[in-house]
Amino acid sequence: MVAVRYQTAFRLYPYQKVPAQEAAAPLRHPVVIVGGGPVGMALALDLGNRGTPCLVLDDHDGVGLGSRAICFAKRTLEICDRLGCGERMVDKGVVWNVGRVYRDDREIYAFDLLPETGHKRPAFINLQQPYFEQFLVEEIRRKQAVGAPVEIRGRNAVTGLEQHADHVAVSVDTPDGPYRLEADYLVACDGANSPIRTMMGLDFGGRVFEDNFLIADIRMDADHPVERRFWFDPPFNRGETALMHKQPDDVWRLDFQLGWDIDRKAEMATDKVCARVAATIGADVPFDLVWSSIYTFRCCTMDRYRHGRVFFAGDSAHQVSPFGARGANGGVQDADNLGWKLSAVLSGAASESLLDSYHDERKQAAMENIANSSRAADFLTPRTPAHALFRDAVLDLVERYDFARPMVNSGRLSTPCTYDGSALNIPDGLPNGPSRSRPGSPASDVSLGDSHLLERFGSDFTLLAIGGPAAPVDGCKLVALSPADDESGALADRYLGDAGAAVYLIRPDHHIAARWPAFDAKTVTTAIRAALGGGGA
Template sequence: MVAERYKTAFTLYPYEKVSAQDAAPVRHPVVIVGGGPVGLALALDLGQKGTPALVLDDHEGAGLGSKAICFAKRTLDIAHRLGAGVPMVDKGVVWNVGRVFHGERQLFEFDLLPEDGHRNPAFINLQQPYFEQYLVQAIRAAQAEGAPIEIRGRNSAVGIDVHEDYATLDVETPDGPYQIEADYLIACDGARSPIRTMMGLDFDGRVFEDNFLIADVRMKADFPTERWFWFEPPFKDSGQSALLHKQPDDVWRIDFQLGWDIDRDAEMQEDRIRRRVDAMLSSQTGTVPEYELVWTSIYTFQCRRMKEFRHGPVFFAGDSAHQVSPFGARGANSGVQDADNLAWKLDAVLKGRAPKSLLDSYHTERAYGADENILNSSRATDFMTPKNTVSRLFRDAVLGLAKQHSFARPLVNSGRLSVPCVYDGFPHFGPDALDGPYATRPGAACPDAPLGSEYMLDRLGSDFSILALGGDAPHHDRINVVHIRDPEPTVRRRFLGDHTRAIYLIRPDQHIVARWPDFDASAVEAALLKTLGQ
């Protein structure tokens, strides 16, 4: 029988016995282990493209606890493309502004989305169970339209045999074991990935010894919906840093830096947690409102990744492939970008549109993204937790300058927040014959922009697109062609710069492949074949 690993916040796919449990192993094109944000997004993307996806999850829905709460604009753009973005933004707490303090002094504030013309905000705060619930709702809607997606709850992967071109899984259920086969197996089973462990694989990187306490607190409070971060906070027993921001349902996320040598059991005692929370609240409001401790946890920073994200027919995505500290909101956001990157490549290979070698580019691109996140996360952690006298002197000097001098503020690293990965110079991208705005260069994720009552990303969809700005491009049998003959000012600023015309080729994950000043059929075809690995 399957052990209950944790209770669910939402029962989304209760266990049902399937006929395959009493039959010889059935081969599936794609099997996904893990029903978190990454696995569900991957299954939804594949299914909407018509590629069958089977999700095996060892529980029956979203687990208890907020876990990931900060979802970035890039993730929301992906979720919107998949049909799940609107309820996420409607439920989430929208925020763009953050404030950084040193003791009682505010050093500065920042706005992560200072210009308009975007459908989605810079960030929303939304508890992970809601994020998963809305993905499952979108999966149900896609299934109703014929999308070949299946989720099996309380199906635990307990063994794996990797062959040259497929994998066999041993699966445990409440009705006993059975086996399935997968042309491609995607491990989205979290930081303690059973698949990774069963294959004898591990992480390379750093584990930081500092301990941090998360306390999710339900209360009525008048704090603004902003991200507040303190270095050396003024409230008692708060450690070297603290963080406060709001979630839906009147829940506030509070983080305290506890230090290196702690008694974890003692620190998790409710009375000790409440003393810390009481000190923070009384420092900010003069009183302590009535509140409920919704969820608490102690964690350490880890900045690590697997050496390779692909092992034959087995791929690793999200926390199973890479881990970063929670400060910066890079974990779930980078995992959803993993799914975004892998889905269209699996689809293209399984439909015969691309060679199998295209799948190697998943590791190449997403390991680069993981390294970028690990670098920034490590810098943030080192800045927050100086390890020697020189490091502390540098940090305190930067903090002292930051209040009055803007040049010092980029040096203040309190968990610089998640940004889209840009694949600069990667071999599967084409030329930049336009030399246009830097933000829309090849390798970058296509930004959104208003098009009357629509938005740019809606017009692009989930397949390859040619974007023709200020001119025309002919019909193409294999590519969606989007004509914008009279671009609005925002579109001109983001895509044209000083030019009056431009042609963009854009991948199904809405990363820009190449761009030109005018349409050239042979150049577009060459760039398309290149990005497909042909």
């Protein structure tokens, strides 16, 4: 017999009445974050680490039901390392780098998402979203204990807002009734159906994909390899696709493509879900059904992610298909981009114009994610006979010809965006430098014996000098290395190319702002000012 067990939420911040609810006048907060999911909590933790006061308002009192997002990419884990909770994520998560693609019951090819060495973090971990959120909140609690200016209010639902020249007025409802507060800046991290977006009458345009997918999270004791396994036209789901991942706690994610014209109620019936699972893993394999859901996805985006003093991040700003794990990972990178900029402006280190670059850079990243997600969806669910013919031809070729493998699209997995063309980039000053480390790129990790390169960077600007002299510059941490510090040659390969020496300016979010063949203090100071949007307030 199969037992059905449903997860309950972690109640991490139960409602408590605060004095502000009875204050004679609304209290002002530098940053108010609406929504306590992974994006909102990552932003709150980043701001708190920087000493920037912020308030999180969540209409619930903890982590939601179900595993939901499970795949967290290397870039997200590197961000979590800087926030202080990356180790817990990896220790709990299931590490994987390899994916396998099947047609019918035959493996047609495999891929390694991290074929090079020297990185502290793996290509991906699988970790249920409730754990991811829990670790963020627990890290916030640890930082609060030593003075981090972060406050979380559960069961505080935003019901209205008004923008003014110097603040946002916010109406909030609670179990004890409504109250009002004010924010210098407000960040909406309130999901794909964002109430903030609706209150402001803003559009969310895009494309709905006419297909349905069933998620079934099951608990079973199995010795399947820890890999991403994807099937086209498997025996247990003919004419459609399926996906299997391992999660912590002996939980496995199964994802079944169902088609468009279905009876959702019938497909969600426990007996039918369990029959699909049994057909996949074997009728004699015992399992518990932990959680199930049917979803239809869309690829959408707002026109702009900044509206005056209100910013949108994560699913409230953009939504993609789940194939490729670009949703939560992209949202955490939104938070990573916005946090240091808000802190710089609020501290007076940068002018408010710096905040415009949040939209410019993260809209570029969102459009990249949407393009990849849309192409994956079209490959999985061909829109026309021509698309279907192309997909089937690629699958016919891939077993015999290597050139066809890049055309198989079961979801191009999340990678960080390079902000080519960003106004914060300084023109490339390193002739013949490696393309992967050009201005706008995320910095690549390198093993340095007892540590890794990204661990040596700070949360402010970092000056990385390789193979040549350099001196400290105000507002910038200095990391001086020699190519000999890395016996593998990865440091030279990833940062020097044909150059004998190089100096890099690394932004607080560990994207590269500038690079040169040699150190010059005045040039670095000018570049820092440019990377702050043109100077202080």
